[in-house]
Amino acid sequence: MKSFIRFNLRGKILLGFGLVLLILLIIFSVSLTSLLKLGKASDAILKQNYLSIEAMNHMLDSIEQHYRLLYDYSLANRVANLEKMLDEQLRFEEWLLIEKGNFTEKGEALAAKNLEQSYRLYLMNVQSLLQQNNLTAPEKDDLLHLKIRPNLNKVRQYCTQIMQVNQSTMFNSSNTAKLIARKATFSLILIGILGIILAIVFSLSLSSIIVRPLKNMMRALEKIAGGDYTVRIDYQATDELGVVSSEFNHMAKKLSEYHEMNIRSILKEKQINEAILQNMDDGLFLLDTDYHIAIVNLSGARFFNTDPKTCIGKHILEIVRHEVLFDFIKTAAEKGNSPVFTEGQNILINEMASTKQYLQFYLTPVFLQSGELIGVMILLQDITQLKNIDKLKSEFLMIASHELKTPLTSINMSISLLKETAEEKLDDAEKELLQIAVEDTQRLKSLISDLLDISKIEAGKIDLNFENISVESIITKTLHGFKAVAKDKEITITSEIEQNLQVDGDYSKIAWILTNLLSNALRFTPKNGEILIKAIKAGEFAQISVTDNGIGIPYEFQNKVFDKFFQVASPLNTGGTGLGLSISKEIVRAHGGTIWVESEPGKGSTFFFTLHVA
C-alpha cells in the first residue's frame, strides 16, 4: 500500500517549503537583475559618456592653446611656441584617439569624423602658415583669421556637439537609471507582496491540508470517547494520515461492533433485571437524594394503590405517608448506612390496601463507585401472612397456656391436698409417686408461666418502659434475692461493676434477664463454686457478664442454648423449661443489644449481654 503513496506527508511539507523557496529565488533573481541593470546604466554607460566629455574638454582646451600659441608665434614670432604647439597637437591626437574608441551615442561617430576632418584642415592650414615664411603680417593675419580660425571654430563646434550629445545622454541615462530603480522597486514590491501572499496562502492551505484530517480525527476521537461509535473519517488520501484514517475507521467499526454487542448484553441484562424487578413480590423503591422516587417496581406501587408511572418523580411522602419510615430514610441518607432496626421497628402498617397489610422495610443507601450517594433503596416485604401466622401462634400459645391453667389448678390443688394427708395414709412407695406428681406439677406450672411470658413478648404485648438504670443498683438488688440459695450451695458470688454506669432500658425486664442468668449459673455450678458478675462500658454499650466455674456447655450446643425449649442433657438440668434464655434473648433484642455465651466444657460458662448506655 505504501508503494502507492505519491505525495506523502513529508513530500507535501517539502513541496510547501520548496514553493516558498522558489518564490524567494524569484525575488532574489529579479532584484539581482534589477540591480545589475541599474549598475550597468549608471556606471558603464555613464563612464563612457564622461570619457567622451572629458576628451572633448581636453581637445577644446588643447586646440585653444594651440591656436593661441600659433597666434603668438605668427604675430610675435615666438619660436619657442612651436614645441609647445607640438605638445598640444599630441594631446589632441591622444584624446581624439580615445574619443574614436569611445563612441556610444548615435551621430557621435559622424560628429567625430567631421571633427577630425575639420581638425585635419585646421592642421593643414596651420602647416601652410608655418611653411610660408615670407608672408607679410596682414597675410598672416588673414590666413589666421580666414583659413585657420573657421576650421578652429568648426572643430570647436563638433567638439561641443559631441559634448552635448554625451551630456544629454548622461542626463537621459540618469533619468533612465531613476526610472529603472523606480521600476525595480515597484516590481520588487509587487513580487514581494505577491510572494508573501502566495506564501501565506500556500502555508495556510498546506497546513490545513495537513491538519484537516488530524482535526477530523481529533473530532472523531472525541465523539468515540463520548460514546458515538458510528463516526468515520472521510479521508481518501493515500498518505500516512490516510493510513491512520483507515486504521481509525477500522478501529471505530470494531469498537462499534463491540459496543453493540455490549449494549445488547447490557440491554438483555437490563431486561432481565427489569423483569426480576417488576415480577418480584417485594416492593422496591429507589429514591434520589431529594427523596423523590426514581425507580419503583409494580409490587411497590401496588402496595399503595398506584402504578409505577404515577410514582416516578413524586416525593416518597406523596406515595407512602409514613413519617417513621421517612425519618429512617432521612437518617439512612444522612449517615450513609443502613439503619439497624430493633424487633418490629421496621414494620409499616399499610392501611391503603383493601385489608390491613404489614410491610417490613429495609433501607440501603446506594452509592456510586466514586462514593457519591445517589439515593436510598427501600425494600418492602409483605409480611402480613407471616404476621397473621405469628399472631395466630402467639394467640394459640396464650390461649393454650390459659386453658392449661384451669385443669392444672385442679391437679395441683388435688395433689397438694393429698400430700397434706399422705404422711399418715400412704406407704413410702406411694408417697414417692405422689412426690413425683408434685414435682412435675410444679414444672408444668413454670413451663406454662414461661410460655405465657414468651408469647407475650412475641406478640409484642410487653412494652418496654425505657428509663435510666444504674447498673450497679440493678445488679445489687438482683443479687440480693440469691443470697440464701448461694449460701445453701456454698457458692460465692462476687461482682465487679464499673462506677456510674447507666443503661437505657426496662428495669424489670433487665432484672428478669439477670435473675435468669444468675439462677442458671447457680444451677450449673457445683458446691463451693464461684460466680462473677461483671459490668463494663464498651463503647456505646454496657456489657454485663455472668461467669460461673460450673460444668460449661458442650461446644456443639453453644449456639443452640438461646433456642426455644433447648436444654443440654445434664443431671443438673432439671426443673428448667428451656425458655429462660430464649426469653432473655428476646428482651435483649428488644433493647437493641446482643446476648451470647462463651463456654468451655468442664470449666464454666460466661453469658454476656449488651445494652445501650444511657
Added chain:
Amino acid sequence: MSQIKMLIIDDEINITKTIAASFAKNGYFIQQCNDGNEGLKRLNEEKWDIAFLDIRLPGIDGMKILKQIYENQISVNVIMITAYGSVENAVQAMKYGAVDFVSKPLEPATLRNIVDKIISRQHLSEQSVIEYHEFIELAKLYIKQREFHKAHDAIKKALTQKPESAEAYNLLGAINEVLGDIVAASQAYQMAIRFDADYQPALENLKRITSMEANSADLLDMMSTILRK
C-alpha cells in the same frame, strides 16, 4: 365471726371442689356455685363472709358480679380468681371493694393464707395496729368498706414501717387511682417497680395507666365515675 360462710363461684366444678376441699378441715360453711347468675342470686339472698369469684365466667363475668355487689351494697370479702398473673382491671375491682386476688394455678396454702388474713383483718382497728402487714390488712379492710381515704392513710402508715415495699406502693397507687389522682398513682407504681422490678401488679398497673393517659375515652369514663361519687 361465728361460723365462716364461704361461697365459691367458678364455672369449673373441679376448681370449686378443690377449693372447697382446701378448707374442709376448717369447719366453714362452704357452698359451691358453677354459674355466675346463680352465684349473684345467692350473694343477694344470703349473707356471706367470703366469696371466691372467678373473673372469667360464662354468662355474667366476675367484674359484673362485683359491680352488682358494690351497687347492692352487699358486705362480703371477695377473693378474685384470675388466670393471669394479676387482674387486668385491679383498680376497677378495688373500686368495687375487692382487694384480694389469687391467680391460677392455685395452691391450697395460698388460699388458706389469704382467707386467714381476711378473717383476722376483720378485728383490726386503727388504734390497735402497729406492724406493717397489719396496716396493709387494715387498708384492705377499709377498701372493702370503700373507705378509700382511710385506706390511703393506712397505706401511708404501712410505708413508714417498711418504706421499700413494692406491695404497699402498688396498693397506694391503686387507691390514688380510685381517688382520681393519676399523677400520684403513677408515681406510686413507679416506686413499687423501683423496689421490686419484677412486681407484676405494679407493672401492669403502670402500663395500663400510662397507656390510658393517651386514651381520652378511658380518661373521660374514669373522670365521670369519680365525679359521680
